[in-house]
Amino acid sequence: MIAAMMVATVSAKAQFEPGTFSLQPKVGFELTSISGDGSKFKPGFTAGLEGQYQINNWFGLSAGVHYAMGGCKIKETDAKFNMNYVNIPVMAKFYVTKGLSLNAGLQLGFMTSAKLANVQLLGGKSDVDIKDLCNKTDFSIPLSIAYEFTNGLSFEARYNAGVTNVFKDDVVNAALDVVGGTKRWDDNKNEMFMITVGYKFAL
Numbered sequence: 001m002i003a004a005m006m007v008a009t010v011s012a013k014a015q016f017e018p019g020t021f022s023l024q025p026k027v028g029f030e031l032t033s034i035s036g037d038g039s040k041f042k043p044g045f046t047a048g049l050e051g052q053y054q055i056n057n058w059f060g061l062s063a064g065v066h067y068a069m070g071g072c073k074i075k076e077t078d079a080k081f082n083m084n085y086v087n088i089p090v091m092a093k094f095y096v097t098k099g100l101s102l103n104a105g106l107q108l109g110f111m112t113s114a115k116l117a118n119v120q121l122l123g124g125k126s127d128v129d130i131k132d133l134c135n136k137t138d139f140s141i142p143l144s145i146a147y148e149f150t151n152g153l154s155f156e157a158r159y160n161a162g163v164t165n166v167f168k169d170d171v172v173n174a175a176l177d178v179v180g181g182t183k184r185w186d187d188n189k190n191e192m193f194m195i196t197v198g199y200k201f202a203l
Helices: 002-008 171-179
Strands: 021-034 042-056 059-074 080-097 100-121 124-129 137-148 153-165 189-199
Touching: 021 153, 042 080, 042 189, 059 100, 059 189, 080 137, 100 153, 100 171, 137 189
Parallel strands: 021 059
Antiparallel strands: 021 042, 021 189, 042 059, 059 080, 080 100, 100 124, 100 137, 137 153, 153 189
16 A cells, blocks of 8 residues: 555645645555553554645645544453543655655544453453543654545554553553453553545535
8 A cells, every 4th residue: 555655656646725625535454553661552443634824835734523432452361441532633744755654743532431251250251440530631653654646545554652640540450460460550641643545625
């Protein structure tokens, strides 16, 4: 996919002129984790809508609203943290050539749910609600590369680096004790890799 995008830049033409607004619904696949020695990445899903203002031929600003899964698998166990967020990314988009952009910004996220899943309890495995033990807001720095075709189709690969801790105090290590994890986590920030496909159209 990346090779095709690079080849396409040779013949791409600018579709959105300076001073124009556009909208872009998008869906995609995620790999999410929480920083710490005891975590492993787990797959997830994301979907959202972004609006963009094209300032000139090489620079634009975008803002959006995304639903995104979060959390991670816990090493040495069957348990995992399952989180859901509504994220608001604001991005600066630098077009290095027609259609191809390098992007960076800030993101504010709001946690909608959090569970410690596959916990061994009496009667079998179950999920435990831990939302009250988590920080409800999450700040991160999104970095991405994107390509927009002249027909409006777009692809983006994005990495979100968490800035704030997911859990309050030392909750994460207490949870690891419950499920049998042996690693200690001094750090617990969200990490997310996502690949999305979207369709961009002018307003």
